[in-house]
Amino acid sequence: MASTLPFSLEALRSHAIFVPPASSSTDDGWELVDTPGLSADGLPAPRNARIAVRDKDLIVAFGKEVRITTLAGEGWEVNAGSVGAYKTLKSPHLTFTIHQIIVNPTGRLLAVVGHHQLVILVLPRAGFGSGTGGDVVVRSFHVDEYQHSPSSTAALTKVIWHPWGESGNSLWVLASDGKLFEYDVLRPQDPVQTFNFLPDNATRVKAKFSAIDPLSQYASSFTFSAGDFDFGPLMVYVLMANGDVYTMGPALPLHADVPATYLQSLSAWVTERTKRLEKADAGQVGDEGSAERASYAGRLALQAQWVDAILRQARTARDDGDADQNASPARRRGFGLRESTSASTARADRPAPGPGMVRVHPPHLTESGSPAPGVHRPLVRQGPLVFDPSPQEVGNGDGVDEQSATDLIVLRASGDNEDDSGPRANVVAIAWSAGRVDLGVAIDTPEPRWVTSRDPAPGDVTLPILESILISYPAALEPEAVEANTPSLVSDPVHPDVVYVQSSFGVDAISVAPWVKKLLDGSEGDLPPSEVAPLIAAAPSRPIVGTVTFCNITLGYGILGLASSGQLATVELDFRVQDRGDGAPPSEVAAEPTPADVPDAQSLLVKPFDTKALIASIRSPSTPFNPRAAVRKLPDNGKPLAAIGPDHLRALADASSQIRAQAEAVRTASAVIERRVDLQVAEYARQLSVLRDAAAKAKATRETATASTERYEQMVVEQVALADRLDAVLSAMLAEYRPQIGQVERKWFDELDRLRQRVSGGAAVRRNQTLAHRAQVLKEQLGVVRPLAEAAQKEEGVSESQAYGQKQLRPLEQALGSRGDELARMVRKLESLNFKVDAAAAAKDDEE
Known part of the structure; x- marks a missing residue:
């Protein structure tokens, strides 16, 4: 008979989705090095990310198989020793060993990455993985099968969905030969943009005995920078296996939905820099007439041209949208204008951008991806970045000098989790195969540069390395295990100043909040070190092949780590609470916040009410509760009582103490329930207050909207009258116009x-x-x-x-x-x- 197992992170470890297929073993694809030939020449092993979370769905990859299950509901059915069920996504294109799976921002597409091949799966709707198991045939297609095929010489090192891509369709792929491709999944046969971070194959040294480090010719990772008002979000960093970091930009998706506030801030920032340069006291950038000042002026001019082109697109898109919504067909016919059929059809087929977003495309390309008319200069590859001060040469194992850089990430850290409007710093983290993690601060964000005589060859871009952290690995590791280790950096969904380091031997958390906060405050003295905490440990024979962080209403807030053997490690994380300096910490019973300490926008019920723990404290107390057993120990139990002796008194005292302890436990539980009821009443009052405020604001908004509607209707009537008068004037002018040829x-x-x-x-x-x-x-x-x-x-x-x-x-x-x-x-x-x-x-x- 089937039973139900309540949902929990602990129970998730026993789910059937983590049972490897019967055909797989640790010898055919579940070793740390899936392709041993990769480490023979000292190049990094493939990156592994074989687990992903999509809202309430969990996706896992085993070998050439992709599985999905839903985490919604109250529990899983246990049948014949198997916990829960899952669906297997079937596709004729999944013919390779899967190393990475990445869900796009909309949750509709899944990028399945092998060592050389890339396939996109169209995921079923959310919650489809519930119920009984089985196979589900899904739509799928190859991405650029000509470039990324089993016979390709370049490996796929990292794949990212761009957050600004239209409908989540912008896929960015880095190959080991230094080429960064952007693909529009609506036409995946060819890349829409290509950025080259290494010289062409024809110019590379192919000799076997060469002074060129092969790691310097292997691109291992890339990431997009961050920023609020400058070119930060448009710059891309690429990491070479020897630790060199190059940057290039602006890198904008072909079909991008960019926040309008960011474009406004970027325009204001560029305008302000141009005004400062034009001032007489702008001697900080070279003297008047110097080559340095002329180069800086040329760079600003090209940046201003690029921003102006983007703003023109935004204004055109806004005007077209307003015209489509407000202009009536009669008025368009009155002016003798007719909209282009192809343009209107193209706009109708594409979804409108979200609220607060503006749809633009790179100025050097048209909306369809063809080269735009005019002269467009190629971008300049800047770098490698100069590390000043340089990182420390530390690592696990004997080959510290031979370790390779495997991943990098940019953290937009502030050190204060509650102040979103405060200053922030771009922290660049670089992971190495021997367990070293370098942390630097991008003080001067790299700027876009183009190949032009107005802006000569760029100078060195400096990245100060403030700290080098060594992640602890198990003792007595084989050198091959360290060489095949490919650490990955995973961001935190809640705290932007926390990064998780996934290696073959475990998962560690690094928080840069201590020294970032002091750095931004401008405090004197040495910076405190980062906080490092090991979360998951794995044996070298069962390496970690996937890590995912989550924060949703179903799972809560935590991290999952998947081993190659199918074992799952779960860690429930805690939200960071600001220290209010209230003196002694509250007791366990009074852990709920009081209404005076919590703003109106935050619920008072921050923690779920655990009734099971209260019932368990009564039914299963710390001391056994059985007063009848104490009475039964009397020698004359069950006989008429003739006299009371010491044994009777001791038995009665034991039974009485048990009853008093049980009564005290009941009173404590009753007090907890009463406090919870009081808190729920306060929460109900708070919600009523918030609801009244919302109703008042909605009423004021309706009144304002009514007045505005009347004014708009009057303006429309006057505009129609003006349009008719203008038609008459134009007709009269056309009738009287007699042009002459000169x-x-x-x-x-x-x-x-x-x-x-x-x-x-x-x-x-x-x-x-x-x-x-x-x-x-x-x-x-x-x-x-x-x-x-x-x-x-x-x-x-x-x-x-x-x-x-x-x-x-x-x-x-x-x-x-x-x-x-x-x-x-x-x-x-x-x-x-x-x-x-x-x-x-x-x-x-x-x-x-």
């Missing part, structure tokens, strides 16, 4: 005639010299060459001993592709010129 216009028409002859031919130009004829010849040549190339490629594909390999065919394909692009551009140019010439000829005929 000498300049005639010269322009003559120039257009010459252009038409040059494009299409005429009396002065032979037909075989026209641009149209040359384009036609190139088309015919391409039509002859392309079938031959395709036939040759097919023959080589069928033949086992192909004459040319992939590396020989790739230059030919690139040359043909570039020639085709050149022909396409020439055809578009010819069509544009023909259109302009025909339009000019028609206009000239009308004038004559």
Whole structure:
């Protein structure tokens, strides 16, 4: 008969979702190093993140399998020793060992990352994993199968969903060759943007015996910076395995929903810097006329141009939205305007941005991802960052000097969890394979730079390393275990100044709040060290392969750690409470806050009322409660009482003490219940007060809205009248307008005639010299060459001993592709010129 196990983090460890598949073992994919060849050349092992949380759903990856279960409800059914049930997400694209799973911001998509391949799964609706188990076939697709295939030489080191991507569709992927790709999952075949943080393969040194450190050519991680008003959120950091950190920006998703407040702050910040530079007393950036000042001015000018382009997009989007909502069809017809069908269809297919968000795209690209018209300069890769002071060379194991950098993260820390408006600092954390974690402060946020003569080669970007922490590893570790260790940094969902370090040997928490608070306060003296606390410990034979933090109404606030054997470690974390200096701490019974200490917006019932503990304290006291047993110990028990002796008195005293202890426990529990009832009454009164305030504010808002509506209706009526008058004035002006052609216009028409002859031919130009004829010849040549190339490629594909390999065919394909692009551009140019010439000829005929 099936029973139900109440939900708890302790019970979650026994869930069936953590039982490895029968086909898997510790020898076929559950060792720490899934591919032993990765560590043979000293390069980092793959990153592991095989557990994820989506609201009330838990997702786990085992081998080539993805499982999902729901955590909603009161408990799990226990049937035949199995606790709970889960669904297995089936997809024909999951043919590789899974290392990472990442849920997108909307919770609808799951990025499944292997060593070389990347697949997107469309997750079922929330709560679908409840009920009985089984397989669920889900929609899925490969991401850029040409770049990321099993035969690729570059590994996938880190994948992040951009928080500003439209509908959570912006996926950023870093490959080990230093290329950072952005993919729009609506068209995942090709990247929409590519940022190169390493030289091209053609310029790299390929010799076996080279002075170049191979770790310096291996990109191991990346992260986006942070900020409130500067270019911080638009800058991206990339970490090399040797510890070098490069930065580049601005990096904006192709379809980005950016907070409007951030754009306003960024515009004000750029304007203020430009004004300070124009002042006479701005000698802090070089002397007047110096090269340093000219470079700084050129940099600010390019940054201002970029920000102005973004603001123009925001204004256009806002105006289009207002026009679609407020302008009536009759008014648009009155002005003789007709909206573009393609533009309106594109806007209708895309969801509107959220409240307070503005939809923009990079200025060097169009909305569809094509190159935008105009001159656009490439971005400058800045770095490597100079560590001053430099980190300490510490680590676990013997190969401290050979450890590799594996991950980095930027923390927007303030040191004060209650003051969101206070100053903040960008803390950069870098994790190393031997257990070292470097903590630095980005005092000067890197700025965007472009390749231009107005801003020469950038100088060194400095990152002070304030602390190097050594995470404790188990003693007597094998060198191979340390080399294959790939620590990852996981942020905290509640406290921005806390980071968790996931290694193969456990999970540790690091809080930078002590020294960040003192640093921002400007206090004198040495900075206190960070607080380090070990949370989870794992054996080297069963390494940690996934860590996830959570904070929701179902699970509470805590952290989960998954071992390669399927064992789960759960840690329930505590919320940070501000010290109010009230002297002695309250007792256990009076732990609930009083109404005077809590603001109106916070519930008084901060902790759930544990009735089970109260009942258990009465039913199962610390001392056994059985007064009848004390009476039964008398020798004349059950017989008529003839006389009272010492044994009777001792038995009665024992029974009486047990009854008094039980009565005291009942009185204590009753007092706790009464205090809880009083607190609930106070909470009810508080909620009524808040409800009355909300009702008063809603009433005032309705009155204001009514007055505003009447004013808007009057404005609409007046605007319609003005539009009619303007139509009449324009009609009268058009009827009286008689344009005359001047000498300049005639010269322009003559120039257009010459252009038409040059494009299409005429009396002065032979037909075989026209641009149209040359384009036609190139088309015919391409039509002859392309079938031959395709036939040759097919023959080589069928033949086992192909004459040319992939590396020989790739230059030919690139040359043909570039020639085709050149022909396409020439055809578009010819069509544009023909259109302009025909339009000019028609206009000239009308004038004559």
